[in-house]
Structure formats: structure tokens, C-alpha cells
Amino acid sequence: MKAMTPQIVDALVEAKSVCEGCRLAVVLTKKDVVIASPHVERVTREFEALVAQIKDAHSGYLGEIRAFTVAASPQDCEDVARGEGIGDLLRFWIEVPPSPAVEEFRSRAAMPRMIDRFGHDGEGDQ
Amino acid sequence: MASQPRTCGNGDCNLATDEKCVEGYPLEECPHVGRISIEDIQEVRDDAEPTVIAETTIQLDSGEPLDRETAASLQRRRLSRAIGLIGPNDSGKTSLIASLYDLFQSGPVSGVSFAGSNTLIGFEKVCHLARAVSRRVKPHTQRTSVGADATFFHLDLHQEGTARERTIWQRPTSLRGPTSSLNFAEPTASRCSSMASSWPTVRSGTT
Numbered sequence: 001m002k003a004m005t006p007q008i009v010d011a012l013v014e015a016k017s018v019c020e021g022c023r024l025a026v027v028l029t030k031k032d033v034v035i036a037s038p039h040v041e042r043v044t045r046e047f048e049a050l051v052a053q054i055k056d057a058h059s060g061y062l063g064e065i066r067a068f069t070v071a072a073s074p075q076d077c078e079d080v081a082r083g084e085g086i087g088d089l090l091r092f093w094i095e096v097p098p099s100p101a102v103e104e105f106r107s108r109a110a111m112p113r114m115i116d117r118f119g120h121d122g123e124g125d126q
Numbered sequence: 127m128a129s130q131p132r133t134c135g136n137g138d139c140n141l142a143t144d145e146k147c148v149e150g151y152p153l154e155e156c157p158h159v160g161r162i163s164i165e166d167i168q169e170v171r172d173d174a175e176p177t178v179i180a181e182t183t184i185q186l187d188s189g190e191p192l193d194r195e196t197a198a199s200l201q202r203r204r205l206s207r208a209i210g211l212i213g214p215n216d217s218g219k220t221s222l223i224a225s226l227y228d229l230f231q232s233g234p235v236s237g238v239s240f241a242g243s244n245t246l247i248g249f250e251k252v253c254h255l256a257r258a259v260s261r262r263v264k265p266h267t268q269r270t271s272v273g274a275d276a277t278f279f280h281l282d283l284h285q286e287g288t289a290r291e292r293t294i295w296q297r298p299t300s301l302r303g304p305t306s307s308l309n310f311a312e313p314t315a316s317r318c319s320s321m322a323s324s325w326p327t328v329r330s331g332t333t
Contacts, residue, residue: 004214012212029218072218072225083229087236090226093209094238094283 002046009054013061023063025092026051031084032074066092135161189247191277200244200280208278223279224252230281242282249279 005026012018028047034040051067059065070085071077134141135158139148147156192200201208211219227249230240243249 008212008214018210027222029213029222070222070225072221083225083235086222086226086229087238089222090238091236094207094285 002050005050006053006057009058013058018062020061021063023092023095024054024058024065025089026054026065026067027089028067028069029072031069031071032077032080034069035079036077068092132159133161133166134158137165187244189245191245191248191279194276194278197278197280220252224249227281228253237286239284240281241284244280245278248277 009024018024028034028043034043037043047067047069051065055065068085068089070083070089071080072083072086074080074082074084132141132145132153134147134156136148139158141147141153141159145153147153147159149156149158151157153159197208200206211222213219226235229235233239
């Protein structure tokens with residue numbers, strides 16, 4: 001899974017299956033299993049490395065990339081509550097994404113002669 | 127009050143004008159007197175359109191997860207956002223959806239309230255095995271079939287001080303393994319591209 005997750009994101013981006021600027025939540029599920037395992041630190045470290053790898057590769061294309069840890073349906077673990085972390089993930093999902101910065105579009109296609117372009121947007125003004 | 131002219135069923139009889147039976151019977155004994163002639167029967171015109179009584183019907187949602195067309199139709203009605211849950215098989219994508227729905231049963235989640243859904247039965251089905259009513263010893267979530275066609279869950283959400291939010295979750299898409307993840311450009315990515323082209327916002331969550 002450690003190798004597979006970045007590959008999934010790579011494929012989605014390469015195939016343009018997600019729009020540019022899409023926000024990505026990378027979620028470590030089954031927190032109860034992680035806590036019950038003897039390798040909590042290693043799992044945490046590898047998950048953080050995995051998220052960093054995705055950020056390095058796709059921050060330019062995707063919007064915000066954020067990591068979450070959830071326990072959707074914990075079993076045999078009293079240290080985590082059912083649904084732990086889901087609220088934070090829900091908030092991320094429904095956050096209003098920042099509006100893209102839009103630059104003023106100036107078309108010059110209607111003025112084929114160079115002389116016609118002088119006097120517009122300050123170009124050529126002496 | 128003028129008496130009505132008597133009629134005869136025999137077309138050759140002029141009883142109405144001369145009051146005499148053409149066959150010579152006394153009027154009281156003639157078997158045709160008073161009967162309607164075949165020529166007196168008007169033809170029924172059947173060129174008129176039959177009257178159709180309009181029935182007022184309403185279409186109710188089945189409550190099952192939506193197919194792609196229905197989800198797109200629902201999204202066109204109001205500004206909404208789509209969230210795709212993508213991850214390896216058995217990584218907990220369906221459990222995540224079920225857990226979210228279950229949390230809404232208890233009240234708002236992080237200040238966000240449940241405000242309606244067109245896929246309530248779908249939510250109930252994925253939650254059932256995780257509940258005590260299923261009589262399972264341990265909570266469980268049924269696996270989504272690998273390669274199943276994309277289906278969608280729908281939620282209307284409400285945040286304090288904001289307008290109602292419509293959210294569509296794509297039913298989890300399972301990937302078999304690293305090799306398949308490169309192949310999924312064919313079945314899964316084509317689905318996602320149609321989502322991206324037809325919907326304004328696509329958010330992806332990777333588990």
C-alpha cells in the first residue's frame with residue numbers, strides 16, 4: 001500500500017482524471033489497527049513520508065494536499081471512538097476552495113497590424 | 127300538445143305522412159310500427175381523439191445509490207461538489223461512508239448537520255452490518271465488488287450560517303494491486319474524466 005498509493009495519485013494526475021486544483025485528502029484509515037499494532041511509530045513515519053512524496057510530486061497540479069487519520073469502524077480497540085477523525089475530514093471536504101486568481105485578459109487578435117497596437121495598454125506610448 | 131308522427135321500421139312504408147301501413151295491416155297489429163328504421167340511426171363518428179384523463183403522478187427516489195446519469199442530473203439542479211473515494215481493496219472506503227452516515231444519526235458532525243439524502247436506503251445497507259440489529263458479533267462492512275460500475279451516494283448538508291450544501295460521494299472504487307493501478311486508466315480513470323468534465327468541482331480522497 002505504501003507504494004501503491006502514490007501510484008494511484010500519479011495515474012489520476014497523468015490521465016487528467018482529476019481537475020487541476022482539486023484538493024486531495026490522503027487518509028490513513030483503520031487507526032484502531034494501527035494503535036493495536038506494535039509498529040505505530042513506523043506506520044506513522046511511513047505515512048508522513050508517503051504524504052510528503054505525493055506533495056513533492058503533485059503540489060503544482062493539485063490544490064491543497066492534507067493528511068488525515070480516521071477510525072471509521074474500530075473493532076476490539078477502546079482507545080479510539082467510532083468515527084474518530086471523520087469530522088475533520090468532512091470539514092476539509094466541504095471547505096470552500098479558494099477562488100483562482102484571474103488575470104485580465106487582453107485580446108490583440110482583432111488588431112493584426114502592429115501600428116494598430118500602439119496606444120493600447122501603454123505599449124508604444126512615448 | 128301536438129302528437130308525434132308515428133314511425134315504421136319498414137323503409138318502404140310512408141306511415142309518417144299518410145298514416146297507412148304499406149302492408150295493409152291495421153296500425154295496432156303491424157309489427158313494424160314504432161320501430162326505428164336503420165336509416166334513422168346516425169353513424170358514430172370515430173375521428174375524434176379519445177379523451178385521455180391526465181393522472182397526476184410523482185416520482186419518488188428509490189433511495190438506492192445513484193448511477194452516473196442520475197447523479198449528474200441531481201448535481202445540475204443545484205451547486206454541489208463531488209468527492210471520489212479511491213483506494214486499494216479493503217482499505218476502508220465503504221466503512222468511511224458508513225461511519226459518516228452513522229455519525230449524522232447522533233447529530234451534527236463538526237458543526238455540519240444532515241439535511242437530506244436521496245440515497246438513504248443505500249446508506250442503510252452499508253451501515254446495517256455494522257449495527258447491533260444485524261446480530262453480528264463484530265461490526266462489519268460488506269465489501270464493494272471490484273470492478274463494479276460507479277455508483278454515488280448523496281447527502282445534503284447544512285452548516286450554521288451558510289446555505290445548504292449538496293455533496294455527492296462516488297461509491298468506493300477498489301483497485302486490485304499495484305499493477306492494476308496502472309491499468310485502471312481504462313475503467314476507473316475514464317469514469318473520473320467524465321466526472322471532471324461534467325461537474326464543476328471534483329475532490330478526491332485517497333485512502
